[in-house]
Amino acid sequence: MSVAAVSAPPAAGNIDLKCINTIRTLSMDAVQAANSGHPGTPMAMAPVAYCLWQKFLRFDPQDPVWPNRDRFVLSIGHASMLLYSLLHLTEVKSVSKDYDALGEPSVSLESIKAFRQLNSRCPGHPEYRWTSGVETTTGPLGQGVATSVGMAIAGRWLAARYNQPGFEDLFDFNVYALCGDGDMMEGISAEAASLAGHLKLPNLCWIYDNNHITIEGNTALAFTEDVATRFIGYGWNVTRVGDANDQDMLARAFGTFQNTKDRPTLIIVDSHIGYGAPHKQDTSGAHGEPLGEEEIRLAKRNYGWPEDRKFYIPEGVYEHFRQGIGKRGKELRDAWFSRISEYRKQYPELAKELFRMQHRQLPEGWDRDLPVFPADPKGLATRESSAKVLNAVAKNVPWLIGGSADLAPSTKTRLVFEGAGDFSAENNSGRNFHFGIREHAMGAILNGMSLVKVRPFGSGFFIFVDYMRGALRLSALMELPVIYVFSHDSIGVGEDGPTHQPIEQLANLRSMPGLIVIRPADANEVTEAWKVILQLNHGPAVLVLTRQAVPTIDRTKYAAASGLARGAYILADAPAGNPEVLLIGTGSEVVLCLEAYEQLIKDGIRARVVSIPSWELFDDQYKEYRDSVLPPQVKARVSVEESADFGWCKYTGTDGQNVCIETFGASAPMKQLLKKFGFSPEHIVAAAKNQIARHGGRK
Ligand SMILES: Cc1ncc(C[n+]2csc(CCOP(=O)(O)OP(=O)(O)O)c2C)c(N)n1
Ligand SMILES: [Mg+2]
Numbered sequence: 001m002s003v004a005a006v007s008a009p010p011a012a013g014n015i016d017l018k019c020i021n022t023i024r025t026l027s028m029d030a031v032q033a034a035n036s037g038h039p040g041t042p043m044a045m046a047p048v049a050y051c052l053w054q055k056f057l058r059f060d061p062q063d064p065v066w067p068n069r070d071r072f073v074l075s076i077g078h079a080s081m082l083l084y085s086l087l088h089l090t091e092v093k094s095v096s097k098d099y100d101a102l103g104e105p106s107v108s109l110e111s112i113k114a115f116r117q118l119n120s121r122c123p124g125h126p127e128y129r130w131t132s133g134v135e136t137t138t139g140p141l142g143q144g145v146a147t148s149v150g151m152a153i154a155g156r157w158l159a160a161r162y163n164q165p166g167f168e169d170l171f172d173f174n175v176y177a178l179c180g181d182g183d184m185m186e187g188i189s190a191e192a193a194s195l196a197g198h199l200k201l202p203n204l205c206w207i208y209d210n211n212h213i214t215i216e217g218n219t220a221l222a223f224t225e226d227v228a229t230r231f232i233g234y235g236w237n238v239t240r241v242g243d244a245n246d247q248d249m250l251a252r253a254f255g256t257f258q259n260t261k262d263r264p265t266l267i268i269v270d271s272h273i274g275y276g277a278p279h280k281q282d283t284s285g286a287h288g289e290p291l292g293e294e295e296i297r298l299a300k301r302n303y304g305w306p307e308d309r310k311f312y313i314p315e316g317v318y319e320h321f322r323q324g325i326g327k328r329g330k331e332l333r334d335a336w337f338s339r340i341s342e343y344r345k346q347y348p349e350l351a352k353e354l355f356r357m358q359h360r361q362l363p364e365g366w367d368r369d370l371p372v373f374p375a376d377p378k379g380l381a382t383r384e385s386s387a388k389v390l391n392a393v394a395k396n397v398p399w400l401i402g403g404s405a406d407l408a409p410s411t412k413t414r415l416v417f418e419g420a421g422d423f424s425a426e427n428n429s430g431r432n433f434h435f436g437i438r439e440h441a442m443g444a445i446l447n448g449m450s451l452v453k454v455r456p457f458g459s460g461f462f463i464f465v466d467y468m469r470g471a472l473r474l475s476a477l478m479e480l481p482v483i484y485v486f487s488h489d490s491i492g493v494g495e496d497g498p499t500h501q502p503i504e505q506l507a508n509l510r511s512m513p514g515l516i517v518i519r520p521a522d523a524n525e526v527t528e529a530w531k532v533i534l535q536l537n538h539g540p541a542v543l544v545l546t547r548q549a550v551p552t553i554d555r556t557k558y559a560a561a562s563g564l565a566r567g568a569y570i571l572a573d574a575p576a577g578n579p580e581v582l583l584i585g586t587g588s589e590v591v592l593c594l595e596a597y598e599q600l601i602k603d604g605i606r607a608r609v610v611s612i613p614s615w616e617l618f619d620d621q622y623k624e625y626r627d628s629v630l631p632p633q634v635k636a637r638v639s640v641e642e643s644a645d646f647g648w649c650k651y652t653g654t655d656g657q658n659v660c661i662e663t664f665g666a667s668a669p670m671k672q673l674l675k676k677f678g679f680s681p682e683h684i685v686a687a688a689k690n691q692i693a694r695h696g697g698r699k
Pocket of ligand 1: 040041076078079139140141142179180181182183186209211213214215273287
């Protein structure tokens, strides 16, 4: 677009515009100082964010973690300077990990000047836990909007459970997500929007920056669908604002959202990326690189701004925000807290629940009904034992809620006790969720739910973890205690064949920082696994379960399953405790190791079986413990796992043997597959003897 086409800004001097231009120029200056970043969208969307924050958002900058605050999600995470400018100008206070207000600003002007530098509170993309007021980590496009659906769902669930007579509005927060063309193109947003429409979430508002620009150029290159029609099809209310600079139209659109009580709202806003920059406006050149000093000067001139001042905050701007969002937010927040002290008197039990939930504590007696499973050679699938444990725990943890991507009958995650119910548009208090066949959105929705502090779980077939890895990675990055339950964990699936048989998934998940993966061997390890998982406060866990029955190990003969808490433990040992070969297994292969062990002992070979359900928990133990389980001097080692061997040499060494699968699986009855891929006690016995020979024979 030519210089002449840049519309002149309305007369300066108006305080709204002054605030908007402060957001714009702070963003431009920070990106320029960093010599990297995305100036164009903060410049374009500043009036939209300003209108929302200053006039609508129920958010107290003094207390950015107040439970009933409206949530603002910047799904276009690359436009992070927009959010940082708002956090700075509205004087949001910093909060510690334990939710103590620290009194200092969340985002100081110094942080903005250090945008994208090490340790700045203004990293390249917004990071939850790092910058107070950032409600969720965004950057991978589509995640933010999908996460916002989880927040809205959790808001509705909290309202259904905790709003009581006399306290009908205890929870009534709204969730706003600002998104762009990229969000709209990503499949995850389609999954999430479809579910949000189905659930008729009235507390959800997406604002779509319809600027027709992405990195490669105009959206005409790859995106011509009719977004409005699509969302109407999803059951959303769709409204348009033809000019991002029109405060009245924006206010009307937000008003429409607030008055729409029967479905979510999409506000499509037409904007000009790089608004006001004469050579870059409406071009992809404004998207992801600094404008350049000269262009910044010209844009500032266009805004009626002092051209050479950097990080300039005119007089009256802070004060104006204090009088708007600051005053409104504080009043609402204070009123809420006085209501909650009244609530505590009238509904002490519910209030106690809320307190614990918000502090990520478990209720007293949460583990009182955990089952112990008797030894049983026939046993049961770990998905079956998990169902029993989950139901026993969930009865005592009212905010443990979740569901499946249409596979609950297979993953056995349905809560079946009386009153558990199903969450639906009509019943927001149900504890069973039907995410539909939407794994990726399910992951992001679980993140959103967790961010509101309920304890969510989601389940599916293990193979389809690949479909949701983007969201799972954000659970780990945000350190959210989301629980993922995956069944059908190996070639044990049988006839469904290689499309349904996980091979590389375990290695893949084990490579993810901050994620705990647990693959229990039998029913009692399942109980122990849930015990560990429930007590995790700062990170997600993946529970990997069998489809097929596995024997329940006789714990009077072998070691107790409580060893699971340490990640790995000696399940069966050489008679004098001085093993010459180690058999190390996980999940359904542990029993094969035990059978091989019995044979080896009969043959006079001093074998030890180590069950290692969780590498991460084990690696976290002191060296003394790790060495006591896997003595460094014992080099003859065999690992047994129906998966890729990637990473196993960490425990078996470069000269150990990994009984594993090096190809994709195959379609056949399980028994045939076990034979084909060498998962038999005989093979393990042979491998053990081989190992002993390889490492210099018997000593
Ligand atoms: C999942 C994902 N894919 C790719 C990217 C890289 N990326 C960052 S911004 C962007 C273009 C986004 O366009 P749009 O949402 O329209 O934002 P605008 O340029 O209008 O600010 C891309 C491809 C990303 N952040 N996330
Ligand atoms: Mg765009």
